[in-house]
Amino acid sequence: MNSLAPPIVNAPAATHTAPIAVVIPSYKVTRHILGVIAGVGPEVTRIYVVDDKCPDHSGDYVRANCQDPRVTVLEHLENQGVGGAVMTGYRAAIADGMKVIVKIDGDGQMDGSLIPAFVAPILAGEADYTKGNRFFNLERLGAMPPIRLFGNAVLSLMTKLSSGYWDLFDPTNGYTAIHADAARFLPFEKISKRYFFESDMLFRLNILGAVVTDVPMDAVYGDEVSNLKVSKVVTEFFGKHVRNLGKRIFYNYYLRNMSLASLELPLGILLAGFGAVYGVMHWIASARSNVETPAGTVMLAALPVIMGVQLILAFLAYDIAAVPRRPLHKKTLFRSKP
Template structure:
């Protein structure tokens, strides 16, 4: 299989040449995507890298890390690349781990692999505590949203994907900025791609993250919620109505209905200065308890329903394959 690395560039001038050089030792081709970098990282690579295995693609308008990676994906598909690795240009991702990252894909046991910094406690010693807490919280929320209950560290951007899975999703619909990694997992679940975690540490040095915590708190929750409802519709209503559908709908209805009815009666009796009758409390508690149990059962079914058969082996005929030409490639050299 032909393997390529896509390296999005934005304010990475100090690290990009070293990252490209080390990546060339592990892959067959490198796509450097200059995302309208104010430091002109793409020009730096063009000036110092004469290898025919390196292509620089330039964005005239900044599109964010997701937009830059998508451009690289489209170019790789057009060139017939089999496996595409996403590698940041700031030096946080060690290219020497690429063989471990792509091994499950080459073995035919996965369509998409990603780094997991939470596998070993030693991997977390150098990670700032705020990042440990934030990524742990996002991991649980992402499990519910994407349906990949076997995946940890969803915001880890060190990933690899097989061309069959990349063709199965519409790259134009991927989130353009920092929600890109989480959105990718949602879209891979919809097409039933197999995802695997690969343990590896992160490297923290003098690089500066462009991600703002405030943007995460305001933007990510609504995106996770939207993806959850879309996934539920696709997997549990449109394509198949099963016991998980019944448990979710009935459990949610009982839980919300019991809660609202109980609160309403509690407020009503409080206004009248009366104590809420025990029977009323029990009538509110019963649907809440039943609803909670049904939702737990639905989660159990969803965990059991995690994709296990790689797309690269089965190539389902019902999947709409996106053309490599479906997204325009910006000016490139």
């Protein structure tokens, strides 16, 4: 249950036709939070600082030291994690009539001057959701610690499979922006509230058919302390990615739609599995009896494997081509009512 504290002062009226909100989850970021707020440009109408039961009472700290009239402090009675804090900010921004909602962290890693770059594809009708990509500029990757570099590469591959957004990278990047008309259809209560939040968001957006675009940005690491341990989350995330992959395939290829790809995947798995099991069984039998396996048996094992792999690759090619291309917020069914 959330307790929403009153805003510092009434936020000023929007001076443009596209009111933009910024959501800043706040947990153990007291040293950086004021600088983050100060870095948010005048194009932003409202700033929601979500105190996620911070032990440093960052919400009270912002109230006492921040004079920006755009700031509203929201508080949780219990810690809900970054995902829970962002969902609270989304709800508040939607209720206040914001059109685009940007999420940045409160630890100073994200440059507030990039907000227009994240918002532009959404306002241009090209995307429903934008996210940062620190891997775009290969010359600047030296700033990223090697363990993070490796972990993000592994997580990116798993996220491509589970989310269906094959053209995206850097899934744990928390610098994001979303159109309010897309955000309002998200199942807020089902989205992961902890560190799997960013990857789970992509899975939920794919189920809705939202268009997602990467925005190039540089990796910035200062004296902030990250609570995310890549070495732990890679194994923790694996099971959740497998779960989301199964759900996405069922929803997109069997529940809502049927296509040739719906047949290619199960047939490919069955053929490859049969060939592999049949071949291994006969290989073991031949090794034990010290008798050479007949050529016909080898072919009977190899052909299903080859055909199965080809069918699975055909399914992957179809899945890659099926990445959403038409923005969700431009579809009549999903447009918010006046």
